[in-house]
Amino acid sequence: MARGIRSIKILGMCLVAALLLAGGGLVVLARRQVPAAEPAPDVVSVAELDQLIVRLRPLQTPLGKPRPFDWLAMYHEPEQTFRQYLASEPVQPDRVRRVLYVQPLGAMTLKQREIVDLTAEFMQRYFGLPVTAMPDLSLNEVPAKAQRPSPFGGRQILTGYVLDRVLKPRLPDDAVACIAFTAADLWPGEGWNFVFGQASLRGRVGVWSLARQGDPAAGPDGWRLCLLRTLKVATHETGHMFGMGHCTLWECNMCGSNSLPEADRHPLALCPECLAKLCWCLGVRPEEHLRRVSEFCAAQGLETERQAAAAALKALPAPVPEPAATSRE
Numbered sequence: 001m002a003r004g005i006r007s008i009k010i011l012g013m014c015l016v017a018a019l020l021l022a023g024g025g026l027v028v029l030a031r032r033q034v035p036a037a038e039p040a041p042d043v044v045s046v047a048e049l050d051q052l053i054v055r056l057r058p059l060q061t062p063l064g065k066p067r068p069f070d071w072l073a074m075y076h077e078p079e080q081t082f083r084q085y086l087a088s089e090p091v092q093p094d095r096v097r098r099v100l101y102v103q104p105l106g107a108m109t110l111k112q113r114e115i116v117d118l119t120a121e122f123m124q125r126y127f128g129l130p131v132t133a134m135p136d137l138s139l140n141e142v143p144a145k146a147q148r149p150s151p152f153g154g155r156q157i158l159t160g161y162v163l164d165r166v167l168k169p170r171l172p173d174d175a176v177a178c179i180a181f182t183a184a185d186l187w188p189g190e191g192w193n194f195v196f197g198q199a200s201l202r203g204r205v206g207v208w209s210l211a212r213q214g215d216p217a218a219g220p221d222g223w224r225l226c227l228l229r230t231l232k233v234a235t236h237e238t239g240h241m242f243g244m245g246h247c248t249l250w251e252c253n254m255c256g257s258n259s260l261p262e263a264d265r266h267p268l269a270l271c272p273e274c275l276a277k278l279c280w281c282l283g284v285r286p287e288e289h290l291r292r293v294s295e296f297c298a299a300q301g302l303e304t305e306r307q308a309a310a311a312a313l314k315a316l317p318a319p320v321p322e323p324a325a326t327s328r329e
């Protein structure tokens, strides 16, 4: 496969289980989705991010040999280094489009609503962008023709309809992306029996289901597991919207996952290459990202994730202090 940087394949649908149609037509190309505009403020230089990669690499766990049916056992994907990412001219927020919108879709339990609200807060911390919750939408927005009886019982809604007919027409002018969360189960079309979520990179919209992320009412551990899974999928898929490909070298939140057990094995933290991509794309200082993630994880009892962010923070060089202001008096 050609490794042309502008034609790196990004799979907008990553957490797919019980795949019936291997490699179905669900691959989209990562190209510039947002018209050229002014990039994010240059608050962190490429040279500084190169240094960050070198500093953090010793903390990183290499991605082991894929297990049967793991993502990389099923799909060949080229690596995407930080430098390759830069050359791909990824989508960046600009002065007009810089709000991430979260769209609740359909009824949710109080616990599910808590998870969605916390995920919105986390995304603000993680991406350093304003996040705005849209008014709730009813599942009545999805007509019968875009629903079906689920092979697992209950009903499923068609992801393509949600993306194209529900979300895109409502995309605000200042949206860099809009993601919908629903408690309903999803399927992406013929040949698939369900999907955890799907994103349209060009359309800047995505939808993710809480239906298979565990029961947030199943005690504190169940609640934390559902939260952690939802944080991972929301940030992973939104990372794709900013042109970040699947990580193929390190244990990382941007690793592709073909099943829930595989997704559970991958961490919430980004590897140094992917952290550099995020910081460059969004104009976020790495220590600010890590500090905000660490604080959130501490508040929510996600201790493993807090420790990972804290260890990376500790390994970063001390920031250069601002020159002291001089008084003329």
Ligand SMILES: [Zn+2]
Pocket: 011, 012, 013, 014, 015, 236, 237, 240, 246, 254, 255, 256, 257
């Ligand atoms: Zn993915």
Ligand SMILES: [Zn+2]
Pocket: 247, 248, 250, 251, 252, 253, 254, 255, 270, 271, 272, 273, 274, 275
């Ligand atoms: Zn990575």
